[in-house]
Amino acid sequence: MSYAHFMTHRVLPSATDLAKLFALKYGDPATTGPNPRRRHAHNYFLPADVYEATVANAVFPDCAWLDVGGGASPFPDNAKLAGELAARTSHFVGVDPSANVFDNPYTHEKHQAFIEDYTASAPFDLATLRMVAEHVTAPTAVINALARLVKPGGLAIVFTVDLWSPVTVVSRVVPFDLHYPVKKLLWGGEEKDTFPTAYRMNTRRDLKRLFARGGFCESEFAWVDDCSALSRFPLLNTVELVTRNALRKVALRYPECNLLGVYCRK
Secondary structure, eight states: OOHHHHHHSOOSOOHHHHHHHHHHHHOOTTTSOHHHHHHHHTTOOOHHHHHHHHHHHHOOTTOEEEEESOTTOSSTTOHHHHHHHHHHOSEEEEEESSGGGGGOSSOSEEEESOGGGOOOSSOEEEEEEESOGGGOSOHHHHHHHHHHHEEEEEEEEEEEEOTTSHHHHHHHHSOGGGHHHHHHHHTOOOGGGOOOOOOSSOSHHHHHHHHHHTTEEEEEEEEEEOOOTTTTSHHHHHHHHHHHHHHHHTTOOOSSEEEEEEEEEO
């Protein structure tokens, strides 16, 4: 795949792509669980769903894929897709400073390291960073590493929180020791998967500027609405979804969102 190809062919998902992702991940909308059924009724997909469908479009047969900071899985809540895409690749490498990288059953190689310190014998077609950018303390070093590791014409896909979303704003002022209790209340998860944040790559402007310095061009970008904060509370989550759809009708963005950027190596 070439730079020209990815500059003219979208990898951000279509409605059809998202419907296919939903069927694989959640099953039949009529019989799946209450949360997915509620989201489907409001024509809403989680940011993770949109990211997974994007990566699915970017992983072509015999692709060499580098997953940065993915830990035990590129898609923690979608084992089916992780297995399908891993089988599609010729080479799938996971790099993460955490030892949980060795629990990843999908990667062909596992390296416990910061991406800045990792070297490869051949460049990759695709690099993915799922909820990694917010933890990066040295953005220039990370981008330089990606420029070294992604071949010309290859892609880097970044999925991260938006700096100015309400939850992010609160997390920036709340002591780190309280991050996990809040995270557990709203989304669940394990304390070992909660890491310090820096928020140095969490606006579209910063991402575009940093990647441009590394020889990448922004080929696609989306603010992805995040209506998951109250997903454990059905009535309140319905209010979230209704509010989101009302804002979209008047061309306003839902305040809580994630960033999804696709950057092509020149």
